[in-house]
Amino acid sequence: PIPGRELDGIHFAMDFLSQQNRRVTGEPLNNVTPILAGGKHVVVIGGGDTGSDCIGTSNRQGAASVTQIEIMPMPPEKENKALVWPNYPVKFRISSSQEEGVTRDFAVATIRFDGENGKVTGLQCARADEKFQPIPGTEFVLKADLVLLAMGFLGPVQEGLVQGAGVATDKRSNVMADTVKYQTSREKFFACGDMRRGQSLVVWAIREGRQCARSIDEWLMGKTDLPR
Ligand SMILES: Cc1cc2nc3c(=O)[nH]c(=O)nc-3n(C[C@H](O)[C@H](O)[C@H](O)COP(=O)(O)OP(=O)(O)OC[C@H]3O[C@@H](n4cnc5c(N)ncnc54)[C@H](O)[C@@H]3O)c2cc1C
Numbered sequence: 001p002i003p004g005r006e007l008d009g010i011h012f013a014m015d016f017l018s019q020q021n022r023r024v025t026g027e028p029l030n031n032v033t034p035i036l037a038g039g040k041h042v043v044v045i046g047g048g049d050t051g052s053d054c055i056g057t058s059n060r061q062g063a064a065s066v067t068q069i070e071i072m073p074m075p076p077e078k079e080n081k082a083l084v085w086p087n088y089p090v091k092f093r094i095s096s097s098q099e100e101g102v103t104r105d106f107a108v109a110t111i112r113f114d115g116e117n118g119k120v121t122g123l124q125c126a127r128a129d130e131k132f133q134p135i136p137g138t139e140f141v142l143k144a145d146l147v148l149l150a151m152g153f154l155g156p157v158q159e160g161l162v163q164g165a166g167v168a169t170d171k172r173s174n175v176m177a178d179t180v181k182y183q184t185s186r187e188k189f190f191a192c193g194d195m196r197r198g199q200s201l202v203v204w205a206i207r208e209g210r211q212c213a214r215s216i217d218e219w220l221m222g223k224t225d226l227p228r
Pocket of ligand 1: 017049050053194195199203
């Protein structure tokens, strides 16, 4: 929520990516407004996998330029194994989409969007300090006709399934369940994958899905001491 957010040409990454999936598979777009990067200066805000997908898609659509900005500082070239083991090491990585062509910048905070006639024309940015706040005197402008917001996953949608089921959630709004039984606070409800651990990776979803299926099977067969 920064000034200029309402301008045309600023979109959530998922709106951009999901309609491109439909184009590729030949499915109807269902009356959504087309979001296309062809001939445009594209700025992707967010340096994760979703951001990478936006870069690859923008390049394939023929973007004039693609810039990716990340609020976190640039990670080190090499991981510090002693510091991070056994966790996944934090180090500078280049995704296959980034390899195809993008200008990347780190420790960048967006202050506001500029526009003309209701359409975005650029971003007012500044270097971000360790608290992600803009550092005065470091402001700069990025030209943009299309801005893709590839950050800010807030957790599973609460309205509907989660609230309807009445299952307990953690402080990040994920559904609470352990990684042995996957049973939630309600005995007939099990949770796994992104719903349980938050936005993550496919390999985790597969692992949790399989383990959860086993736990449910054992529960149905009366082979565990879980509440029934
Ligand atoms: C743009 C993007 C790029 C990503 N890139 C990568 C990557 O490069 N590598 C990687 O490892 N991970 C990546 N991820 C993360 C990865 O996609 C997820 O971690 C993974 O898909 C989680 O799997 P899941 O089965 O837990 O949840 P999901 O894949 O979200 O599946 C949940 C399913 O439940 C369905 N559903 C929702 N509500 C209901 C309901 N009420 N009733 C029935 N069904 C319902 C949904 O439609 C969906 O099909 C990316 C994610 C995004 C969004």
